[in-house]
Amino acid sequence: MTKKRKSPAETARQMKKLVDEIVDYVNSDLVQRNAERLLPGFSRDNLFVKPEGWEKFFHGNRTNGNGNGQKNGSGRKADGARTLADLTREELLDLVIARSQEWLLSKQDPDKGFWCAPLLADTTLECDTITLYAYMGWLESKKDKVRRMADFILSKQLPDGGWNIYKNGPSEISATVKGYWALKIAGHSPDAPYMAKARTRIGELGGIHKINSYAKFYMALFGLYDWRGVPAIPTELMLFPKWFYFNIYEMSAWTRGIVIPLSIVWSVRPKKTLPPSAHLDELFEKGLPRWTPVGSPAPADEGIFSWRKFFLMWDGFFKTMEGRGPHFLRTWSMRLARNWMIKHFEDSDGLAAIFPPIVNAVMALECLGYPESHPYVQGQVKALEDYEIPIPESDALQMQPCLSPIWDTALSVISLAESGVPRDHESLVAATRWLVDLEIRREGDWRVKNPSTQPGGWAFEFKNDFYPDVDDTAMVLLALRHVNLSDGYFSREREKSYLRGLNWMLSMQGSNGGWAAFDRDNTKFIFEKIPFADHNAMIDPPSADITARVLELLGHVGYDKSYPCVWEALEFLKKEQEPDGSWYGRWGVNYVYGTWQVLRGLSAIGEDMKSPYVLKAVRWLKSVQNDDGGWGERCDSYDDPARKGKAPSTPSQTAWGLMGMLAAGLLDDPATENALEHLLRTQNPDGSWDEAEFTGTGFPKVFYLEYTYYRNYFPLLALGAYRTKQYTKENSWAYR
Numbered sequence: 001m002t003k004k005r006k007s008p009a010e011t012a013r014q015m016k017k018l019v020d021e022i023v024d025y026v027n028s029d030l031v032q033r034n035a036e037r038l039l040p041g042f043s044r045d046n047l048f049v050k051p052e053g054w055e056k057f058f059h060g061n062r063t064n065g066n067g068n069g070q071k072n073g074s075g076r077k078a079d080g081a082r083t084l085a086d087l088t089r090e091e092l093l094d095l096v097i098a099r100s101q102e103w104l105l106s107k108q109d110p111d112k113g114f115w116c117a118p119l120l121a122d123t124t125l126e127c128d129t130i131t132l133y134a135y136m137g138w139l140e141s142k143k144d145k146v147r148r149m150a151d152f153i154l155s156k157q158l159p160d161g162g163w164n165i166y167k168n169g170p171s172e173i174s175a176t177v178k179g180y181w182a183l184k185i186a187g188h189s190p191d192a193p194y195m196a197k198a199r200t201r202i203g204e205l206g207g208i209h210k211i212n213s214y215a216k217f218y219m220a221l222f223g224l225y226d227w228r229g230v231p232a233i234p235t236e237l238m239l240f241p242k243w244f245y246f247n248i249y250e251m252s253a254w255t256r257g258i259v260i261p262l263s264i265v266w267s268v269r270p271k272k273t274l275p276p277s278a279h280l281d282e283l284f285e286k287g288l289p290r291w292t293p294v295g296s297p298a299p300a301d302e303g304i305f306s307w308r309k310f311f312l313m314w315d316g317f318f319k320t321m322e323g324r325g326p327h328f329l330r331t332w333s334m335r336l337a338r339n340w341m342i343k344h345f346e347d348s349d350g351l352a353a354i355f356p357p358i359v360n361a362v363m364a365l366e367c368l369g370y371p372e373s374h375p376y377v378q379g380q381v382k383a384l385e386d387y388e389i390p391i392p393e394s395d396a397l398q399m400q401p402c403l404s405p406i407w408d409t410a411l412s413v414i415s416l417a418e419s420g421v422p423r424d425h426e427s428l429v430a431a432t433r434w435l436v437d438l439e440i441r442r443e444g445d446w447r448v449k450n451p452s453t454q455p456g457g458w459a460f461e462f463k464n465d466f467y468p469d470v471d472d473t474a475m476v477l478l479a480l481r482h483v484n485l486s487d488g489y490f491s492r493e494r495e496k497s498y499l500r501g502l503n504w505m506l507s508m509q510g511s512n513g514g515w516a517a518f519d520r521d522n523t524k525f526i527f528e529k530i531p532f533a534d535h536n537a538m539i540d541p542p543s544a545d546i547t548a549r550v551l552e553l554l555g556h557v558g559y560d561k562s563y564p565c566v567w568e569a570l571e572f573l574k575k576e577q578e579p580d581g582s583w584y585g586r587w588g589v590n591y592v593y594g595t596w597q598v599l600r601g602l603s604a605i606g607e608d609m610k611s612p613y614v615l616k617a618v619r620w621l622k623s624v625q626n627d628d629g630g631w632g633e634r635c636d637s638y639d640d641p642a643r644k645g646k647a648p649s650t651p652s653q654t655a656w657g658l659m660g661m662l663a664a665g666l667l668d669d670p671a672t673e674n675a676l677e678h679l680l681r682t683q684n685p686d687g688s689w690d691e692a693e694f695t696g697t698g699f700p701k702v703f704y705l706e707y708t709y710y711r712n713y714f715p716l717l718a719l720g721a722y723r724t725k726q727y728t729k730e731n732s733w734a735y736r
Helices: 008-026 029-038 089-106 124-136 143-155 173-185 193-204 213-221 235-239 253-268 307-321 327-343 355-367 375-385 405-418 426-437 470-480 488-507 525-529 544-556 564-576 591-604 612-623 651-663 670-682 710-728
Strands: 388-391 396-399 696-699 703-707
Touching: 089 405, 089 670, 089 710, 124 143, 124 173, 124 213, 124 355, 124 396, 143 173, 143 388, 143 396, 173 193, 173 213, 213 253, 235 253, 235 327, 253 327, 253 355, 307 525, 327 355, 355 375, 405 426, 405 470, 405 710, 426 470, 426 488, 470 488, 470 544, 544 564, 544 591, 564 591, 591 612, 591 651, 612 651, 651 670, 651 710, 670 710
Parallel strands: none
Antiparallel strands: 388 396, 696 703
16 A cells, blocks of 8 residues: 655645744753753743744645635745735735635635636627516516616627627627627617617628528528528438438537527427617618528538538528428427427426527427426526626626636636645635535436446536536536545535546547547547538537646546556557647637647646657747737637737736746746746736636537636636645756
């Protein structure tokens, strides 16, 4: 049996205790009496004086921001008579970490122990909510909410008249048309100057026919767009068996949640009405059809045969056969779609616990004849209401795409623990209890492609039991390993939960060695050619960032390259590396995110960080560091890879870059020092950081996210990693 290695923090605490005992003995009465025989008048008051800055030598026993030294393990506060400029680098680092810890601990739910930061996105969420209210006939009963959401939409209009899909991004056609239409539904006059600017911008962006399929679908419900220009989404999709090449389980998990209720709506095609003031006649050219053929224009380099043409042929077939085929097929498929949707309401805060499926589910339930008072409808509406964020200062209302408590809690625990908070701190223990309670113990959609594994793992949201995901599960498992528990019974329960989650996560590895988010081997790329696939996330293939995050967890618990699962993942990552050395970030923006996570994962499993492909990644990461020492990247790098790593510095991306440097062993490199200085000097006095960019990704090129705690727990994690490596000098080497 190998001896358990003590952590640096624990070793430091024990060393301080030993030294304190020696000091107490030296200053004891016994020593004083014996010393006075040789040195008359000797006093123990001057026998041993602790040097200035005594506490900073023992970084495992830090005081909190209030100086009482019991709870959060953070660094001591600077003497009130000294300024920040008077502090040494080490003292400033301790202070910044302490303030960050205090800030993050203050955001924990005091009753249940979780963290849940506001999760923000673009204004299409508010637009679609207003459209849903119009569809359901709720504009009058919810007129206050409609007004407040419209005010929020208007507040986000760009100077050129359009709306964007990420901060500091350009106007985007679908967001702009939706914004204009939502304001008209809310009663804004088309003659207002800002509305005129929006119309002009819509024309400059190519006109209304350039909007995506789902926007056209919603407009067709009100007779504003011709159904002939909307992709067919028939319920007959449900008839394909699971073993067939094309079936609903070959779509990504989120696409199933979006498309299946939408197929019910498409098959019914209800005719909803709006007042003439909410119509969009002015956006269509007079005398021309109010639709364009699905799939037009064709790619310039398309050959005689293509999968795009194949699926367009079927789109035309479904539209031609609509109302003419065997009626029993429609009845059968409608029942299958309804049953699937209602089944997935179980153990979930709304269908799939994300905004688009919930909105579509409300519409589908209305098509099926369920009244507003029915528990199914009320359940979905309640889930939407939970996404609301009131903005009192402007009397506006913002919507979230979903809630992120498990993700935020896991990352908060990891960052606090790795930055020096005692592993048995009550806040970490409370978070651990909450996480263990939210383990998923039922089968979900993942079972279709992974039939032999027992349930386990965690989702992203409070309740989404059909959809545990690998990314959250890996981070929860890592968080569970960072907490020391004194309760023997709960410690055993934690281990059982951990082992179930680990087993489930390992079983989700794809045949190519990588891990995806929700499904195994969801990789049929021809599905991206389906006409309604323009949300750019029709499938869920393995990604470098999730695979590397799994490796980080596995390395933490002793896995190395001798394990087949690790070796296969390593080969996958090598194949995914870009020619310039970077890695694509599927779930964070973008190449900075992917490259940092891969470097951290490689280091965790004991890869040689001097390997040529690793050095290539490090060179790329250093090459895109900004002059201010930070890193930054905008969502435009998904559209144009030439833009990778080219944007103003942000706290979260600077933290990722810094952790990439540390994972590569570059502790004393100038790039590391500059990144550290950037984070130290940009922290706010309250311990937080400011960030003016979206650094999270939902659907690349289509939908992006602002994780509002990324700017805080990632810098804390990076600074904690730097301090630990600085004091231990782990794996440091000179970069050439």
